[in-house]
Amino acid sequence: AQSVTQLDSQVPVFEEAPVELRCNYSSSVSVYLFWYVQYPNQGLQLLLKYLSGSTLVKGINGFEAEFNKSQTSFHLRKPSVHISDTAEYFCAVTLNQGGKLIFGQGTELSVKP
Amino acid sequence: SAVISQKPSRDICQRGTSLTIQCQVDSQVTMMFWYRQQPGQSLTLIATANQGSEATYESGFVIDKFPISRPNLTFSTLTVSNMSPEDSSIYLCSVGGRAGTPPDTQYFGPGTRLTVL
Numbered sequence: 270a271q272s273v274t275q276l277d278s279q280v281p282v283f284e285e286a287p288v289e290l291r292c293n294y295s296s297s298v299s300v301y302l303f304w305y306v307q308y309p310n311q312g313l314q315l316l317l318k319y320l321s322g323s324t325l326v327k328g329i330n331g332f333e334a335e336f337n338k339s340q341t342s343f344h345l346r347k348p349s350v351h352i353s354d355t356a357e358y359f360c361a362v363t364l365n366q367g368g369k370l371i372f373g374q375g376t377e378l379s380v381k382p
Numbered sequence: 383s384a385v386i387s388q389k390p391s392r393d394i395c396q397r398g399t400s401l402t403i404q405c406q407v408d409s410q411v412t413m414m415f416w417y418r419q420q421p422g423q424s425l426t427l428i429a430t431a432n433q434g435s436e437a438t439y440e441s442g443f444v445i446d447k448f449p450i451s452r453p454n455l456t457f458s459t460l461t462v463s464n465m466s467p468e469d470s471s472i473y474l475c476s477v478g479g480r481a482g483t484p485p486d487t488q489y490f491g492p493g494t495r496l497t498v499l
Contacts, residue, residue: 301486303487303488305490310495311492311493312474312490312491312492312493313425313474313476313490314490315487315489318486318487320486359424359425366486369415369427369430369440370415370425370427370476370488372424372425372426373424374423374424375424
């Protein structure tokens with residue numbers, strides 16, 4: 270069975286500092302990988318996705334993620350965060366394009382001035 | 383991406399009652415799903431809403447508790463039946479793939495925040 274582990278439940282960081290949110294997955298077959306962001310009292314918004322091709326994926330709001338098959342990781346990074354990036358971030362995987370998403374527990378990013 | 387709306391956005395209900403949540407998409411989509419997000423938790427798939435046939439439920443979720451309809455390619459409903467305080471959650475619908483194209487990504491509605499007293 271597939272699973273997703275987000276290694277940090279909370280990440281506090283100062284404004285304009287770099288940040289990395291870690292995500293590891295477990296699967297015996299190839300997967301498709303996603304990062305979603307949930308701002309307070311809102312639904313989920315897609316940040317970026319890896320389906321195939323280049324392992325470095327760029328998304329919205331200056332975020333990027335790198336797929337590492339050997340380490341089964343898909344860490345999310347941003348070189349300089351803003352207050353407005355404060356939100357919950359979810360990593361998710363699926364076996365089939367358009368199929369069931371399995372989510373990690375989420376990482377709460379808190380950006381302080 | 384598709385524009386997805388959910389009604390109601392939030393509700394407070396008494397135990398033992400039922401609530402039907404609507405999900406409307408602005409274009410025809412191949413896949414529609416319903417997820418639950420319990421307080422402080424991640425998302426868990428309840429079921430896949432199948433157009434013209436019975437929904438496919440995940441382990442731990444049953445049709446009697448969460449009946450789902452999907453009469454066409456743009457609309458679905460989820461009913462939370464005989465509610466208890468444990469059903470207090472955010473319920474989100476997601477959609478994947480405009481009709482006629484491979485669905486590779488799910489997009490989420492704004493969610494329905496349900497509180498059961």
